[in-house]
Every structure is written in structure tokens, then in C-alpha cells.
Amino acid sequence: MHAVTEAQHGLEELSRQYVELLADVSRTGRPLRRAELESLRLLGERSAEAGCGLRDVVSRCLGATRERWQALPGIAGAATLSELRRAGEAALAAADAALAAVGEGHERGQRLAVRQEEALRREFIDDLLYGRSDPGLLAERAERFGLRLASAHAVAVAVGDEPYDDVHPVVRRVERELVGRFGERDVLLASKDGRLVCVAPDSERAVLDFFAQLALGPGAGYRPARRVATGREHSGAGGVVRSYEEALGALDFADRLSLPAVLLRAEELLVFPVLMRDRAAMAELVRSVLGPLSGARGGAWPLLETITAQAESGYVNAEAARRLGLSVRTLSYRLARIKSLTGYDLADPLHRYTLETAAMGARLLGWPQRPL
Incomplete structure (x- = not known):
């Protein structure tokens, strides 16, 4: 009035x-x-x-x-x-x-x-994604931007070969399509730290699916995102932060492990946070199991790649050799070197599991490029 x-x-x-x-x-x-x-x-x-x-x-x-x-x-x-x-x-x-x-x-x-509105929106997004505000006040502010934080929400994050900002053509394209299909209520789209972030309630999971589809395939004339990761649904303002961190974690794990997938779901990658929960224990596993590979001619990296390729190919030597660009004979030589240096045989199921886990830990920790 x-x-x-x-x-x-x-x-x-x-x-x-x-x-x-x-x-x-x-x-x-x-x-x-x-x-x-x-x-x-x-x-x-x-x-x-x-x-x-x-x-x-x-x-x-x-x-x-x-x-x-x-x-x-x-x-x-x-x-x-x-x-x-x-x-x-x-x-x-x-x-x-x-x-x-x-x-x-x-x-x-x-x-x-x-x-002024952009400044308020940017401040709200920072507080929402980093949990830096009182939950009650944050919920009140969220109403202004079309979110009701009482329900559970999930967050999807897209990363591209170039950073996203609010005026990036892909951002405008995704925003236009999302609003056209779902309206503005209960959907928040924003750029953050060069990434594109979408927040939606768990009742509107189709929003995040459509967001991922648009980001990965925005159409002719637009550069697609490199990856999209989605966190799990969580309740309240703190739930948004948790889902956002899960999506960022999934993107980080995918990059460190060079995963081929472009669409990631945090619930499908829960094994990696578990593996890295005790970083010291993982580092000790890598040192004790894979450390001897450093004594190989050419260093540990080629043999570490061999373990990974074997696992990804289902332990089919011909397929693993194709992935590595080697002959099957050269692959067999590498497998023999792994066994002789580490004492673990990829033909043995228990040894195989140990080597796979250690190799995954090595990639997560950046070894052998970075010392443990």
C-alpha cells in the first residue's frame, strides 16, 4: 500500500x-x-x-x-x-x-x-551455497528469489572449457529454456566461481535433468559444458550447501580420475569420499603397494596406467592393450613387471582388488606426480 x-x-x-x-x-x-x-x-x-x-x-x-x-x-x-x-x-x-x-x-x-538487485542476489547465492547465514533469515530471503527452503533440494553444477558468468550465452540459453518450461518458481540458476549452478526441489527432479541436458547440448552456436554433476537431495538451507558440495566433489573426483562420463551423480560416486576419508591410510596403501613401481624403467606412471586400463577393460588383455596403444606382448611384459616389483598378481582376485584400490587412491592423491 x-x-x-x-x-x-x-x-x-x-x-x-x-x-x-x-x-x-x-x-x-x-x-x-x-x-x-x-x-x-x-x-x-x-x-x-x-x-x-x-x-x-x-x-x-x-x-x-x-x-x-x-x-x-x-x-x-x-x-x-x-x-x-x-x-x-x-x-x-x-x-x-x-x-x-x-x-x-x-x-x-x-x-x-x-x-542493487543483482548485488542482493549474488550475496544470497553466496550465503546459500556456503551456508554463511542464519537458516531462518536465509529462508526468508530465499522467498524473494523463488525458493522455499523448507522442502528438500538438490543442486546440479556444470563446468565448461571456459568460465561461465551471468551474461555468458550458454547461461542465457539455459535460463531461457528452463523458465519457458518450468517457470521461475522454486528454481534458481546462477553462475558461481566460473561454474553454472542450478538449485531445484526434490519434487522437480526433471528440472535438474533438463538443466544437464541443456548444458551438455545447448544447441548449434553454443559451446557445451564439459561435465555436469548432481548432488543428492537434502532438506533445509543446509541441505543446499551439502548437495552443492557433493556435486563439486563429484566433479573433482571425475577430473582426478579422468573419468569418461560427462554426467555424474553424487550417489554413484560415494565410494570415492569413503576411500579418501582417511587420507593418511590411503597414502600408506599407495606407498606400500605401488611404491616399488617407482623403480621401473620409465617410472611408475606407465605401470599405473596399465593397472587402470586392465580394470576398465574387464581384464581383457586385447582391449587393455588397445586402450593403451600397445601390443599384447608389451602389455604382458608390463603385467609381469607389476607382479615382480609389487608382489601382487592381477590374475589373483584379492591381489587385483588391492592393486585397483591402490591405483585409484594414487590418482586421487596425484601420485606419482606429487609426492605422498
């Missing part, structure tokens, strides 16, 4: 000042002064701040012109047709300059409002 009253008052003040200027100009024939134009710009800016649309502002001014035209001193007091023409031309020129000034001020006010 207060906002409506403020907007109405602003329109009335603008209309009054505008008509007074037209009246004076019609009588004197002078152009509008710089101070008068700036005053009109300020009124236009305030009308934008009060929520008045530019169409309403211009309509009010033109309506006042029609209503008062015959009563303008220069028009009403014209004794000859020439005087009437001069007064009319002066009034119309003033009206043109006045409306241009009002429009400039209105645009200025809108730009300021947009910047």
Missing part, C-alpha cells in the same frame, strides 16, 4: 512540474534550462525507484499536455496565428526535451535498481 502511494505521489509531482514548465515555455518561448532538465531526470529516476513503468510516466505527461494545452498561457493568450504557432512550437520542443530527460532519469533509476 505504501509503495502504491509513493508511486502515485511521484507521478503527481512529475506531472505538476512538467506542466508548469510547459506553461512558462509557452509564454516566453525559451528552451528548458539545464537545472530544469536535471530536475526532470531526478523525478524520472524516483519514479523508477517507486516502481512506475516508463509507459505510465510518459502517458501521464502526455495526458497532462492534452488536458492543459488550451490553457497554456502562450496558447490561450495568442492574438495571432503566428503567435499561436510560436507558442505551440516552443511548448512541443520543451515537451520533447522534458520527456527525453524523464526517460533518461527513469533508465538511470532502473539500472541502479538492477545493480
